[in-house]
Amino acid sequence: MDHHFGDCTPVMKRRICYCGELPILKTSWTEINPGRRFWGCRFYGKVGCCDFFYWADPAPHERYKSVINGLLRKRNEVDKEKVNIGKTARFYKIALWLLVLFFVLRSVF
Numbered sequence: 001m002d003h004h005f006g007d008c009t010p011v012m013k014r015r016i017c018y019c020g021e022l023p024i025l026k027t028s029w030t031e032i033n034p035g036r037r038f039w040g041c042r043f044y045g046k047v048g049c050c051d052f053f054y055w056a057d058p059a060p061h062e063r064y065k066s067v068i069n070g071l072l073r074k075r076n077e078v079d080k081e082k083v084n085i086g087k088t089a090r091f092y093k094i095a096l097w098l099l100v101l102f103f104v105l106r107s108v109f
């Protein structure tokens, strides 16, 4: 089910979720709704939360979706690359320390 901006108005006038709390503005990062903001229960994911949910932004255009999803994929690739670079750096750091240790021990004995 897809809510549109116009659907929000009557419920947003309540300005409280079914728990009786003020909802909070969050951002969706799913492939279908990347970067689209919505109002949700502040206790979402916790025991006893309600299912209060309304889009704050209109549905994104296909072009916008493909650009944002492409950028998100690129960012994930960069994150993975950073992890690999970190692993390589740790390997060389350890190798360097072992080399230093080797030469120190060799000069002592």
Ligand SMILES: [Zn+2]
Pocket: 017, 018, 019, 020, 021, 041, 042, 043, 049, 050, 051, 052
């Ligand atoms: Zn709630």
